[in-house]
Amino acid sequence: MKAKYSRKNGSYHAQYEQGYGNLKYNQAVILSKILLESRALRKDEVAEIINIFVERAVDDKERRRTKRLTELELDSYQELKIYQNKDKSLLPAISAIFDAIVDQRPLSFSYRKPGEKVEEYKVFPISVIFDNHYFYCISYKLDDNFTCDYQFSEIRYFRVDRFQTIHKSENDLAFSMLFGNEWARITFEYKGLYRDVLESDIPKLKLLEESTSDGVDQVRYEIETFSLLGFQKYIQRFEGGKI
Numbered sequence: 001m002k003a004k005y006s007r008k009n010g011s012y013h014a015q016y017e018q019g020y021g022n023l024k025y026n027q028a029v030i031l032s033k034i035l036l037e038s039r040a041l042r043k044d045e046v047a048e049i050i051n052i053f054v055e056r057a058v059d060d061k062e063r064r065r066t067k068r069l070t071e072l073e074l075d076s077y078q079e080l081k082i083y084q085n086k087d088k089s090l091l092p093a094i095s096a097i098f099d100a101i102v103d104q105r106p107l108s109f110s111y112r113k114p115g116e117k118v119e120e121y122k123v124f125p126i127s128v129i130f131d132n133h134y135f136y137c138i139s140y141k142l143d144d145n146f147t148c149d150y151q152f153s154e155i156r157y158f159r160v161d162r163f164q165t166i167h168k169s170e171n172d173l174a175f176s177m178l179f180g181n182e183w184a185r186i187t188f189e190y191k192g193l194y195r196d197v198l199e200s201d202i203p204k205l206k207l208l209e210e211s212t213s214d215g216v217d218q219v220r221y222e223i224e225t226f227s228l229l230g231f232q233k234y235i236q237r238f239e240g241g242k243i
Helices: 025-038 043-057 060-075 091-103 195-201 228-235
Strands: 002-006 011-015 107-112 118-131 134-141 155-159 163-168 184-192 206-213 216-225
Touching: 025 043, 025 060, 043 060, 091 107, 091 118, 091 163, 118 155, 184 195
Parallel strands: none
Antiparallel strands: 002 011, 107 118, 107 163, 118 134, 134 155, 184 216, 206 216
16 A cells, blocks of 8 residues: 555545455455454454455455445354453453564563462563464563573463553563574474374475374374474374474
């Protein structure tokens, strides 16, 4: 998008590049459906996001039909219980987490554990994931001096809706030096019943060898990644994974 000045009207207007407004009906409906079924946000937030991309990205001929269908879906949208407090929004916390990840800086926050107990944490966030309606912040737990040995045992999963307060850490030290900028090539073998799940979760896996014995897959993969530690942590979820 570019801002273009109109001498006739004496004002600026948005000029969109080629392709603007060319999202097809079925494409728009699929995107809307994914957002609606996730139930990740408040109803009004979902409605606002859908309205923005429908107005800006959907073809003029399809816009009315797309709006009508999404309005019907929104009528039956069921918010999660975490939104019983109408002022509750995850967007500020998610933005703060993403900022910390991009800047590679620590984050401090108070966190409500199950049972209503609130504790203070200092972490080095490395990723945000979405699973079964909830966002999770994956982080290394830091001590009071903002240090950590960066081992698997220090990785924590925090559900974002349980963040009570979140703020930038007073520690200004950037952590970019803790991680190399070179790709790590990993070769690993998997033997088990969850091959389809593994390949769906990691589309970039390169298949090297495969065989089947007594109905159980035995597969050898290769992948390149920046985060060896993160990948090792992930693969622990699958029994039979061996790097």
